[in-house]
Amino acid sequence: MTQPPDNENGRRRYAFYSGCCFQGADARFFDILQQVFDKVDVSLELIADAVCCGAGVIEERSELASLAINARNMACAERMGLPFFTPCSTCFNVIANCKKRLAEDARLFDQVNAILAEDGIQYSGEVELTHTLYILAHDVGLTKLGERVTHPLHGLRVASFYGCHTRNPADIQEYESSHNPTSLEDILQVLGAECLDYESRNNCCGYHVAWPNPDLSKTMTGVVLEGAQKQEVDLMVTSCPLCFKNLDGVQPKALAAAGKPFQLPVLYLPELVGLACGMSPEDMKLDFHTVPVNVRL
């Protein structure tokens, strides 16, 4: 894998694809991510001209539209000459899937490029895709990240949760084993936290079935939370912003439906990295959480 280019200050630069989780009502996530990445000398350059990836849902109407839109998104990063970075695991999954399909099917590749050409855009397929996990664990590296930790999280018992879309299918990313990924736990250990194994660690949080089948979604969310709760962890941490929105935001309803009235704080990975690197709960805007984060950090 190629290393992202550094500029004269030794900072790593990435073309940033925001998805729907990092703007509008959720713009605070972008703010948090920028603060945290600034600590580890990473600069994000917003991809101008981006379009929503469609979260796989538009494929239920047109696979070609999904492929063309996401080839266009990648082509925008190619023009910037930077690796394509999205912090959203679902955007990552949909766009990586698009890249793979176009690499395997020359006819489809040409068809998509013909559509994009009408707008003066060309997709080469050479862009590198990355996610928060891999920027922190691979590009920045655990040594450098460890050097930035000023408030180690010693004694903090954590349930780590990847979610599905950086793990399935097996070839969706090439940074680590998808059957036994360790990047999230590696990062958390560098922060000083203790990761506990728990039975629902590899479950799906249910986010993507929340619209078509809300009851099923809440059941899945509840099972994930209960599994972590059984290990008496202080909090859950997830590298997926959608898992975070679901496990935190839907938690009261999911646990009420399951008849399990406990509260388990859930953090989005960059929030915990920020806290360990000396940023305040206010900086990380923890008061936005549905479930109060009242653990000692």
Next chain:
Amino acid sequence: MTPGKITPKRERLLANIRVQRFMPGQDASPYFDNFKLNVETGMTVLAALRKIKDEQDSTLTFRAFCRSAICGSCTVRVNGNSVLACSTQLLPILKDFGKGSVTITPMANLPVLRDLVVDIDPIIDKLAKMHPYLIENPERIPEALEQESLMSQDELNRFDHLTDCILCGACYSACSSLKADASYAGPVTIAKAYRFSIDVRDDFRGIRDQAAIDQGLWSCVQCRRCIKVCPKDTRPADTVRRARKLTMEDGIRDTPGSRRAKAYVADIERFGQVNKPMLPVVVFGTKGWDAIESAEAALTKHGIEPTRRVCTLPGQDGAAKIFERVRQIEEEEDKQ
């Protein structure tokens, strides 16, 4: 390396094979037995199970037949991952997990009959409800027996890869939605229904559409696990999306899932993005207002002015052009 001379690196590792045991009626709950085994380069999970049965415990029970990844009977889970025992090597898994030990458990989402053998009747029952056979389409099936029912390559390509399915149930075992709702059809049965519905010789698509909807077509969470485990790379979760498309085209549009799909496409075409603030009403009708109002109250609490308008991405013009062009292409393809 000298051409023509192959000298593979032979490795051997003394490993602990942890196998789930269970005899209903005799054991109160499943338990684990540990077997020490020299795992060698190339040794499959099935070879290891046979060796244990031959040399250490003849009561160990598992199901297997062809040893060629075609009969689909030896599916088990290794470290939680659903695999065909006969086509999965143990050494790479031991190395990946780096623990000198692997855990073998029966398929998930199905009742255990004994040790690693499960009852696959729930899959068969759900499959039967999908009408997994061709019902003659008189427009494509010639009347005389000696005439062939011809099909173009493009028509075959719609389902060709799905005929590779060997009904091994790995996708069923890995399914996240089934884990939470045992009544859900599961990837394998939806894929089988789609395989027949999309066949031009068939005339039973509408019935299968409804059968799939009734058995939870919209309950798939798209975790993509079935794609990961399918030993024949048939990509069941992608087929679920295509099956959903089929039902919408055939007129079953009064479901929250189909309303979501319609809204996503229309919004991205218009705004370059999904109009999330209004999605609850679009998907759930007037019931959705509660969700909108509580989301707005939460934003107001944090001093953020709520909006019911989508925050537009700059690429919206580009998205509109793509959708317009794709529609033209798809209309041309439909005419052919």
